[in-house]
Amino acid sequence: MVSYILRRVLQSIIVLLVVGLVAFSMFRFVGDPIEQLLGQERTQQDVERLREALGLNDPFIVQYADFLARALQGDFGISYRQSRPVAEILLERLPATLELAFISGFLAVTLGIALGVFTAIRRKGVAANVIMSTSLIGVSLPTFLIGILLIYVFGVQLRWLPTFGRGEVVDLGWWTTGLLTESGLKSLILPAITLGLYQMTLIMRLVRAEMLEVLRQDYIRFARARGLSAKAVNFRHALKNTMVPVITVTGLQLGSIIAFAIITETVFQWPGVGLLFINAVQFVDIPVMAAYLMLISVMFVAINLIVDLLYVWVDPRLRVDGRTA
C-alpha cells in the first residue's frame, strides 16, 4: 500500500518536472527577454552585462535548476506587464477561480450522479427520456455559447442576475470570498452553470451507462433474489460498483473544469486566474504564463493522485495485500 502511494507520488514528480521544463522553455523560445527589457537604445555592452547579471550565459541545465529552485520557493519572477511578483498576482486571483470551479464541480458531480441513477432506473420513463434528450444540448453546445445564451436570457432579457464580475467580496485576509454576500452569490450562478453544464451531462451519461451495465450483473440479480429492497439493490450494491469508472472520468473532468475556466472567465469577465492568463497571452507576459502552466499542472497531478487513492478506497480488489486466500 505504502509502496503504491510512493510510486504514484514519484510519477507525479516526474510529470511536474517535465511541465516545468516546458514552462521554462517558453522564456527561451517565446521572444528574447533582453529585447523586451532593453529598449531600442542599447549598446552591445548593455546586452552582455544584463545577460551575465540575469544568468542567461549559464548552461541550460543550470538555468533550469535555478528556475525550479525558485519556483519551489514560490518565486515565479516579476510580471513584465504589472511589474509585481507573479506569485502575488496569482494568489490574489486564485480564490475567484477556485470558488467558481468547486461550486460548478460540486453541481456537476451531485446532479450528474443523481440524474444518471434516475435515468438508469427509470430507463423507459417519460422524465428520463426528456432528461436524456435535453442532456444532448449540454454535451453539444460549446461553453462560450452557453455562457452568452445565459447572459442574454437571465441578464439582458429577464434582468435577474448580474452578467459580469464577482459582485461584492469579503476579504478574509488570505482569501477573498464571494460566497458571503448576496451579490457575490448571485454573480456566481451563471458562470457556475456555464462551467459545470458540460461536465454534468457527461457525468450523467456515464453514470447511466455504467449503471445499466452493473444492473445486468449476476450479483444484482442475486441481491434481488435474496429479497433485498429496491433501494438497497440500486443505491448500495449497484451505485458503488458504478463509481469505479466514474471516479476516473470525474477526476479528469474536475481538472479540466479549472483549465476550461479560461473561457467562462472571459465570457463573464470573472476576475480569476483564467482571465489573468488570457491577458498575459495578449501581452506576452511570459512569467505569468509559465506560472499559470505550473499551477494548473500541479492541480491536475494532485487530482489524479486523489483519484488513484479513491480507487483503492472504493475497490478492495486493488488493495495490494488482498490476495486470493
Add this chain to the structure above:
Amino acid sequence: MTSPLTITDLTVEFPTRRKLFTAVDDATLTVEPGEIHGLVGESGAGKSTIGAAIMGLLDKPGRIAAGTIKLGEREISGLDPAAMRALRGKQLSMIFQDPLTSLNPLFTVGEQLVETIEAHLKLSGGAARKRAIELLDRVGIPNPDTRVDQYPHQFSGGMRQRVVIALALCSEPDIIIADEPTTALDVSIQAQILDLIRELARERQVGVILITHDMGVIAETTDRVTVMYDGRIVESGPTAQVLGHPQHEYTRSLIAAVPRPGLKLDRFPQISYGGRETTFKIEDLARDWPAQPRTEGPLLEVRGITKRFLDKGSLIPSRRTYFTAVDEVSFDIRAGEVFGLVGESGSGKSTIARMIAGLYPLDGGEVIFDGTPISEDPEAFRRQVQMIFQDPYSSLNPRHRVDRIVAEPALHLGVIPKENVKARVAELLDRVGLGAEAGLKYPHEFSGGQRQRISIARALATQPRFLICDEPTSALDVSIQAQILNILKDLQEHLGLTMLFISHDLPVVRQMCDRVGVLKGGQLVEVQETGRLFEAPDHPYTKELIRLMPKTDLLSTEGLTG
C-alpha cells in the same frame, strides 16, 4: 414444517415485436420438502425460465400466461412486486451458476450476509453478525470469524459458492432454486458442493430444484428428475427410473449422448430427436489432404518446460516473487495420436497449450516438433499447428465475416496461393456442415456449436499436422458436444491429425484420448494409456480425481455399443 412447491400447467411467454415466444409450455411439477428435484435439458429448453418464474424474476417482457405456482396452500404466481419481494429470500432462495460473479465484489461477505439477515429476520447488528458467522461455519468455511470480514476476491471459487449457499440460507427458506450451481467448478469442488446441498436439504427439510445440463450431477444428487425439451416437460419421475429406463425418445437420445467414463465408444450417438442431424464430410476432405510425412519417433516432444509468472513485482529483482504455473513438464505425443491433458483449474493445462503454440515464451526447457526444436524454426512449426479454443463466443472476431475468419490463418501464413483461398474456405465450410454460404454471415448469426465448427474450419484451413484443442466442448450442450467430438475423431482418423486435447471433463477424455497426462499444481504426476488410467490409476491424485467423477452407472446404456 416447510411447504411443498406445486407448479400446475405453467406457461411462460415472451411477447416480441414479431411473434410470441413460448419459453415454457404447460409445465407441471411438484417439489416436496427435503427433496432434490432435478430439472435437466439443453440450453433453451426453458429450465432456467421455470426457476425465474418461481422467483418472480422473469426478465421483461416475459410473463406467466397460464397456470399457477403454489407454495403450500398459497398461490404465489401473480403476487404484487412488494409481496413477491417479501417472499424472495424469506421462503424462496436461489443459487446462481457462477460464484465469481454472484457476489458483489465491493462488499465483504459479512456485509452481504448481515444485510440479507437484517432484511428477513428481525435481528440487528451484533445478533445478525453472529448468525452470519454461524452460517459460514455451517457451509464449511474454516475460520468463519475472521473470514466474515474478507472480500469475495479473497475466497477461492468453491469457497465463494459456499458463501453463496450461506446467503441463500440466511432466512431459512422452504425452497432453494439452484441454477447450475456447480457448472463453473472443478470436479473435486463440485462433489463437495453437491454433498453440502444434499446435507442441507435433508437436515433443514428444504426442497431443492437443481437445474443442470449435467446428467452425471443429476444421477448423483437428485431424488426425482424432470426432463425438458423446447419448453415442454417430456418426462418426469424418480431419478433411477427416468435415467435407467427412459420412456421418451428425447430422454433416450440425451442419455445416449452422455460420455461414459466406463465405456469407450467408437463414436457418440447423435441426438436425433427434433431433426437436428447435421452432416460432416471429412472423408471428402481427406482426398486432397497432403499425405502426412511419416516420422520416426514422436511428432512432438516436450522437454522440461517451465513457466513462471510474476506474483509480486519490485524494482529490486531479488525481491520479486514468482508463481510457477508449469514446473519442468515433459511428455511426448506420437504421430497420429490424441494426447489428453487433465487437471483442475490452475493446474497449468492451458498454460502448457499456450507455451506449445508459442503464445507464451518458455522460461525453461524446449519443445521439439518433428525432430527440430521449435525455437530454431518457429515459422515452420507455426504452419503445421493450429488451435481450437474453449469459448466459441470470444474466439471469433465479431466484426469479421466468417469467410474472412476462416481464411485468415491460411492467408497470414501464406500456405495456399491467394487465388485458391476462396474456394478452400467454401469447401471447408461445406465440409463442416455449415454450407459455403455461411461465409457471408457474421459469427453472431450462429449458435455455439456452429461457431465451434467455424473454429474447426479455421484450424483446418492451413492443413495443419498438429491440433491443440483447449477445452473445445466445455461451453457446449451435451448433444452439440457429441457432434464436435465426433468431428474431431473423424479428423484424427481420416486426416491422420495429431492432437493435444485439454479438458477437465474426465468422461470426455476417456472417449477422445489414446494417452492421458494428469497435471497437478503445474507438475505432471502421471502419464498413462487412457484405459489403464481409468481402470488402474497409479498416482493417488489420479485415483482421487476418478473417484470424484459423477457416476453414470444409473444411466441407461440402451443403444450404446462399446
